[in-house]
């Protein structure tokens with residue numbers, strides 16, 4: 001397991017002033033950008049041009065979460081836009097191994113996401129191709145949804161597979177992560193935590209990043 005990282009999602013931030021919103025969370029390890037195309041998920045956010053502008057406005061690296069159809073064709077643009085990590089959904093990729101290799105070759109960390117009902121078992125042999133695995137803990141599409149506890153056993157099984165293969169793939173959780181749920185995720189083996197509404201609805205978002213980090217660190221040291 002890697003060290004604990006907090007990657008706040010800007011999905012519930014003020015889209016009219018994103019650079020200011022990102023400046024409110026200087027202690028974030030990455031900024032999680034949720035790209036939605038109204039096809040893969042029933043919601044629409046922004047594309048590579050906007051992501052590139054955001055990348056230029058902050059020193060914090062961007063962690064792109066692509067909830068878009070035809071990932072094979074559309075994902076590489078987000079490496080070019082300046083994202084340090086690019087996550088595609090396996091449900092939207094025709095050739096996930098080729099795509100992960102392409103993302104790495106272009107200079108970003110390659111990551112693959114699973115929706116809550118997508119099992120990890122078929123992808124065990126693919127894990128060494130990935131720098132990070134994202135296990136969704138809500139159905140993708142919207143911020144502010146309730147955390148799905150039914151995803152916890154999959155997090156545990158994924159971490160056990162990584163340990164078995166002796167690989168240090170980061171394991172990210174996304175959806176409903178808050179002070180109430182982050183410990184369960186950390187105990188199950190997650191080490192990278194997306195939090196959207198928890199961070200941006202807090203009076204002091206950066207203090208919330210610190211509080212989430214402390215809870216996760218505490219959960220694995222206990």
Ligand code: DX5
Nearest residue numbers: 011140141143144176196197
């Ligand atoms: C959901 C997105 C998440 C979401 C997280 O489709 O991928 O990143 O914004 O928001 P919260 O933390 O509010 O569930």
Ligand code: ZN
Nearest residue numbers: 009034065174
């Ligand atoms: Zn996300």
